[in-house]
Amino acid sequence: MKNIARVLNGPPCPLRDELRKLFAEYRASGPNLIRMMENDHRLERKFRDHFGARYVFTSSGFANIEIVSEQFQHDDYHRAVLIFSKLIINKDWAKLDGPCSWCSKYFVRRRRSFRKKENVYCSRECSAAATATASMQEKRDQEYFDKLEKAQAVAHRWDPSSGIPLKEFVHKKTGFTLTWIQRALNHKDERKKLRGEK
Numbered sequence: 001m002k003n004i005a006r007v008l009n010g011p012p013c014p015l016r017d018e019l020r021k022l023f024a025e026y027r028a029s030g031p032n033l034i035r036m037m038e039n040d041h042r043l044e045r046k047f048r049d050h051f052g053a054r055y056v057f058t059s060s061g062f063a064n065i066e067i068v069s070e071q072f073q074h075d076d077y078h079r080a081v082l083i084f085s086k087l088i089i090n091k092d093w094a095k096l097d098g099p100c101s102w103c104s105k106y107f108v109r110r111r112r113s114f115r116k117k118e119n120v121y122c123s124r125e126c127s128a129a130a131t132a133t134a135s136m137q138e139k140r141d142q143e144y145f146d147k148l149e150k151a152q153a154v155a156h157r158w159d160p161s162s163g164i165p166l167k168e169f170v171h172k173k174t175g176f177t178l179t180w181i182q183r184a185l186n187h188k189d190e191r192k193k194l195r196g197e198k
């Protein structure tokens with residue numbers, strides 16, 4: 001499992017990218033291999049056509065079963081499929097997860113706890129950093145909206161026939177900088193836009 005994580009976290013190369021693609025598909029499916037194979041016929045065909053089982057006899061009364069891959073091309077996609085084929089028969093499959101929403105690393109959990117969540121974190125540190133950033137953003141948004149509300153109230157009192165541009169008017173009444181007001185007038189996000197002409 002650690003080896004798979006190592007490839008996923010490794011330096012950029014086509015094998016890594018193919019494996020990342022497969023793992024993302026796997027995650028997005030649930031993971032649900034029936035669903036994944038339904039959505040990815042190329043992969044389903046790979047498993048159907050190229051993997052088989054072989055009895056390996058032992059010197060006792062017991063035989064092992066070995067998985068064999070036949071006529072396997074060795075380009076990066078196929079090498080990624082080979083790695084993936086080992087992941088899904090590993091009893092610890094649910095411990096591999098990623099990429100971490102904060103540091104982008106793939107990781108192996110100590111306990112199996114694969115849950116399909118949009119945000120996953122490799123460590124408590126990453127989770128804490130993400131939470132702190134989110135609440136900081138929230139605070140910044142709140143400050144912006146408070147300011148905007150004030151500016152909007154002033155903009156409502158603006159009389160277009162006064163000859164004073166709206167920007168100047170709001171600036172004089174609120175003390176907000178002209179740059180801030182201009183940005184609020186142009187804001188791409190409608191919720192954050194200060195409405196009004198000019």
Ligand SMILES: [Zn+2]
Pocket residue numbers: 100101102103104105121122123126
């Ligand atoms: Zn992380």
